Amino acid sequence: MVIFLSIIIIGLAGLNFLQYKSRINQKENFTYIHKKLNQIIDRKTDEKLLLHTDDEELKQILIEINRLLEHNQKMMASYNKTEMSMRKMLSNISHDIKTPLTVVLGYIEIMLNDQNRNHEETDELLKKVNGKTVEVLDLIKKFFDLAKLESGDKDMPLTRMNMNDVCQKNILCFYEVLTTKGFDVAIELPETILYALGNEEELDRVLNNLLSNAIQYGGDGKALGLKLRSDEQSVYVDVWDKGKGISELHKDLVFERMYTLEDSRNKSYQGSGLGLTITKRLVEKMDGQIFLNSKPYEKTTFTVKLKRIIY
Incomplete structure (x- = not known):
């Protein structure tokens, strides 16, 4: 009887030890996941969670977390690409609008300051002003057309x-x-x-x-x-x-x-x-x-x- 009880006690002690070790491993795993996720988020890297474990449920959680990280990284890459593209577009549009407007101002200044200009010269300058103004309006229209298309605001029945x-x-x-x-x-x-x-x-x-x-x-x-x-x-x-x-x-x-x-x-x-x-x-x-x-x-x-x- 004593031997039987001893075996039971030893078995229970072993089971408690295994459970304790499992809890320690689980705590270490979650600590690693927490720290690694913080690093990935703070440093904005494209790393994944790499963890060796026999826990099938934890494996599934890691798989889904890595899928989420990959999706987030793709979204960030797309956002950064779009932001760079928009900055370049705005810079180029600013330049393309500024150039003809500078020319228009130059023509207007000529008309204001040159009082000896004949009728034909005035007509020619006005035609140039009109052409540059149309150029600016066309660029602005294209910019807003693209903005409407990309925002999904443009209705297009098929x-x-x-x-x-x-x-x-x-x-x-x-x-x-x-x-x-x-x-x-x-x-x-x-x-x-x-x-x-x-x-x-x-x-x-x-x-x-x-x-x-x-x-x-x-x-x-x-x-x-x-x-x-x-x-x-x-x-x-x-x-x-x-x-x-x-x-x-x-x-x-x-x-x-x-x-x-x-x-x-x-x-x-x-x-x-x-x-x-x-x-x-x-x-x-x-x-x-x-x-x-x-x-x-x-x-x-x-x-x-x-x-x-x-x-």
Whole structure:
């Protein structure tokens, strides 16, 4: 009997020791988690919680904490990227607004101080003032358009669009300009009418911007084309030119806010850098995608992809 009770006492003592050791290990683990989380938060690092344990419940908690840390780190990276982009955009916009306004003030100062100016000279100065004012207003409008798109405030109802009509209408708007400038124009529209889900007014704006860019930036190649094609799920609109194109290094940047394709020595390539960003946001609002493929001085193609409607 004494031996039996001794065994029980020893067993209970061993069990208590194991429980005590388990509590100590658990306390150490939670202390590590607490300190490590504080370090990660305070130092804003991309570390994870690394802890060896046999406790399955604690393993699951660590997995979820690491998922949360990873999500938070991605959000912070996105926020920092957006903040840097916005700072750059505001800086560039300030510069782009200041430059024409300085010119306008210069013209006004000339008109105020030069009393011997004739009527023709006054008209010429007023035309320049008007042109620079329109330039500023256009930049401000693009800035607010982008802000509305990115905030989700822009209402864009989606309906069925006749893509053949939309493409034909938009290329014809530029046809006279293209022929005057000596462009070779290629228009490829299928005989079968293709329908897509989108907003016709905003798609007009997208195509207008892509065609304008092709004329402005791809003018060296003296060739421009528009092609409408499809597969079972999607409709594609290709706008291409054979101009200076976009290098591989810059292909991923052309849709970024305030990125410009300009050569700083060539004023014909100057722009606000908002046009393609707005174009991309408009396409995305129509549940579509836009792609770029470019081989400088061979062929540069912007492709708009929209959901096809078959009926």
